Amino acid sequence: MILLFLIHAFHQRAAGLIKKAFNPALFTHEPAELYDPITYTLNLGGKRIRPLLVLLGCDLFGGNIEKAMPAAIAIELFHNFTFSMIDIMDCAPLRRGQETVYKKWNTNICDPLRRYHVRCGL
16 A cells, blocks of 8 residues: 555656646747647647656666656657657548647658657657
């Protein structure tokens, strides 16, 4: 029972950091043609389990989860980018009940998105 309480407390703390890191205001830059699809993709939601696992692993080995945030963000950005590519290959019209990036904009936006995600995330 104590372990469940500790896991829940960690999840609440880490989820707050993750939510803050993906604040849409942080991704509103120029050119809008590049940043609008990024903001749109990140606002589609999701469980954000990957960054949570990065932070959990960091904490498990005595690390500082605030210092691990760049790695956690990179994992999530890369994960979201892969969805854009998969949606094009699968001709998927929807992602999480919303229009996919390439349907909302076009397939040409995905190459600049790829470059941005690789530059920022990796």
